[in-house]
Amino acid sequence: MTRALIIGGGVGGPVAAAALKRAGLEPVVYEAHPGPGEGLGAFLTLAPNGLAALRTVSMLERVRASASFPTTRVEFVNGSGRRLGLLGGEEHLPEELRSVTINRAALQRAVADSAADQGVGVEYGKRLARYTESDSGVVAEFTDGSTAEGAVLLGADGIHSTVRRALAPDGPHPSYTGLLGIGGYSPVPDTPPTPEATMRMVFGRRAFFGYQSAPSGETYWFANLGHSELTREEIAARDDAEWQEHALGLFRDDPPEITRIMRECAPSAFRPLGIYDLASLPHWYRGRAALLGDAAHAVSPASGQGASLAAEDALVLARCLRDINDVPEALAAYEWERRDRVERIVAEGRKRGARKAGSANPAALLVRDMTLRVVFGLTARFGSQGWIHDHRVDFEARATSPEGSPR
Ligand SMILES: Cc1cc2nc3c(=O)[nH]c(=O)nc-3n(C[C@H](O)[C@H](O)[C@H](O)COP(=O)(O)OP(=O)(O)OC[C@H]3O[C@@H](n4cnc5c(N)ncnc54)[C@H](O)[C@@H]3O)c2cc1C
Structure with a gap:
């Protein structure tokens, strides 16, 4: 059986582990912290596309049970309290796919416990120092001196990824x-x-x-x-x-x-x-190692999509490794399938984030508020966020090695 070493037990790591297990691989997750829930930010919102990905790997029920409350609408107001727009309304979706807000520690615990129930444990206190690669496999070396061997290594180790630094040393920084x-x-x-x-x-x-x-x-x-x-x-x-x-x-x-x-x-x-954030890396994989989630493409929190994209990545990666025997070819197919969507969302998040800082100039605030009113009005009317929230990864569909896939 093909052993997959997953570095990082935040959000994407445990989801990837469950998906890889379904795909017939033997995944192991290594997390630097001594337990779940020690990441950045107090809480986050999971969007319908991310919840659908969690459903595919039977994690949805546990995650929803750990969530704090539903967040299916966002109301925007200005500094005077006047409404600029109202987005959301997810009534067309089944209840289980409607957005929820969840404490980060609770989310990490839910996905880690669910992965464990499916036969994949997270090994805590294992911080990757480096990895080396041969034609037939990878060896991960941890800061405690221990090592692990596998056929593929997946960096789900977040925005300041160690795997990314090794895989793309000349690539852009966040x-x-x-x-x-x-x-x-x-x-x-x-x-x-x-x-x-x-x-x-x-x-x-x-x-x-x-x-x-x-x-x-x-x-x-x-x-x-x-x-x-x-x-x-x-x-x-x-x-x-x-x-x-x-x-x-x-x-x-x-x-x-x-x-x-x-x-x-x-x-x-x-x-x-x-x-x-991290807009675009020259490549998401090299040889037998690949990146997913924030390690590959960190989106601004303004998009509310980081965790959901990590879960989508995990499914696509597992599907490619299931259906394409050659590991580097499978990783190329994964990158090819994911890159466009993710980079569009990173760009969208940047645009949203840029309006948040405020201004000392009242005229600039007036223009900002007028622009936002128009943007939110159009978004509400034409449902132009649908391409983000309605995306579903079809895990059963067979992955193919695309013509012209990168590298
Ligand atoms: C303030 C804030 C608010 C946010 N709000 C939202 C939101 O509302 N909705 C949303 O979808 N996203 C939100 N995000 C983004 C979201 O948190 C991330 O996109 C998501 O956590 C990415 O998951 P990941 O698994 O790729 O990385 P992470 O969740 O960061 O997990 C990476 C894991 O790798 C571990 N690790 C790191 N280095 C090593 C190493 N060398 N060896 C072993 N393990 C290692 C870390 O300890 C960590 O547990 C927010 C982010 C921030 C900062």
């Missing part, structure tokens, strides 16, 4: 989007709840804020703050309370519930993370 991200959960019983299953997103005067009331009584919130790029050390140089004051100041002229929600949250939620 680009800073100009935004810092913060977010958390606030107990705010006296804030008017958001409408059912609706996340409200505020294009504020100086920064961007999103929030939704949870059935638990908490408010889930996040904010994106325009800022020059900072190193980890520069972020650490300010303490949590200073970051909290900075964020509160940026929203001082926006709807008052924003600062009310933020004041109720623990200061540790205000330590920001730089938000990066």
Whole structure:
């Protein structure tokens, strides 16, 4: 049986493991952290296309059971609280495929447990240091000195991927989007709840804020703050309370519930993370190693698609390795099938993210709000997000090695 070494037990790694197992391979997942749920960002939203991919590998039920609440609509307002648009309405979809918001740790646990139920465990505390390749296989070397051998190695190790650095050393690095991200959960019983299953997103005067009331009584919130790029050390140089004051100041002229929600949250939620994306690598595979998820193509969180695309990648990779015997050829077919779709979504996410930073110029804000009203109006009317959400990977369809596939 073909052994597949999967590096990274975040979202894409366990999904790939379950899909590869179905495809008749023998997958093993190696995760650097000592347990699930230690990634970036407090919570995320899973879109219908990602939920459909999870359904294919029998992970949907467990993931939905771990989700916090449905988020099937997004209402956009400006800094005065005036509505700019309302998107969503997923009534045409079966209930199980309607978008949900989930705590990141809960998602990682759900996919890891589900993979384990299907006979693939995640080995924690295994950080890949490097890998070497021969004609017949790959050897992964971990920082604890241990090694593992397989016929193929898949890098599901996130935006700062070690596998990517080895596979495409001269390739582009992730680009800073100009935004810092913060977010958390606030107990705010006296804030008017958001409408059912609706996340409200505020294009504020100086920064961007999103929030939704949870059935638990908490408010889930996040904010994106325009800022020059900072190193980890520069972020650490300010303490949590200073970051909290900075964020509160940026929203001082926006709807008052924003600062009310933020004041109720623990200061540790205000330590920001730089938000990066990765538009286009020269190649997603070399020889017997390939990348998936953020390692191959990190999309801005503004697209709400990163986790869903990682799950789609996982299915396509497994299908190609199932149906095409030659490993490099299978990896080429995978890249060929995925690249266009993913790069279009990365570009879309960048466009959305660019409008979030706000402006000191009231005329620029006016133009932004007018543009957004038109964009959201057209999107709602013509359903122009359908190509993202309605995509389904047909796992049963036979993969073929395409004419003119890259490399
Ligand atoms: C603030 C924020 C908000 C977001 N919101 C959304 C959203 O609403 N919807 C959405 O779909 N996406 C969202 N995303 C993006 C989403 O989180 C990612 O696209 C998704 O997690 C990618 O999954 P992945 O498996 O490729 O990588 P990850 O989930 O990052 O997992 C990578 C794993 O690899 C491990 N790893 C790293 N290096 C090594 C190594 N050398 N050896 C072994 N293991 C290693 C890491 O510890 C990690 O567990 C958001 C991201 C951020 C930062």
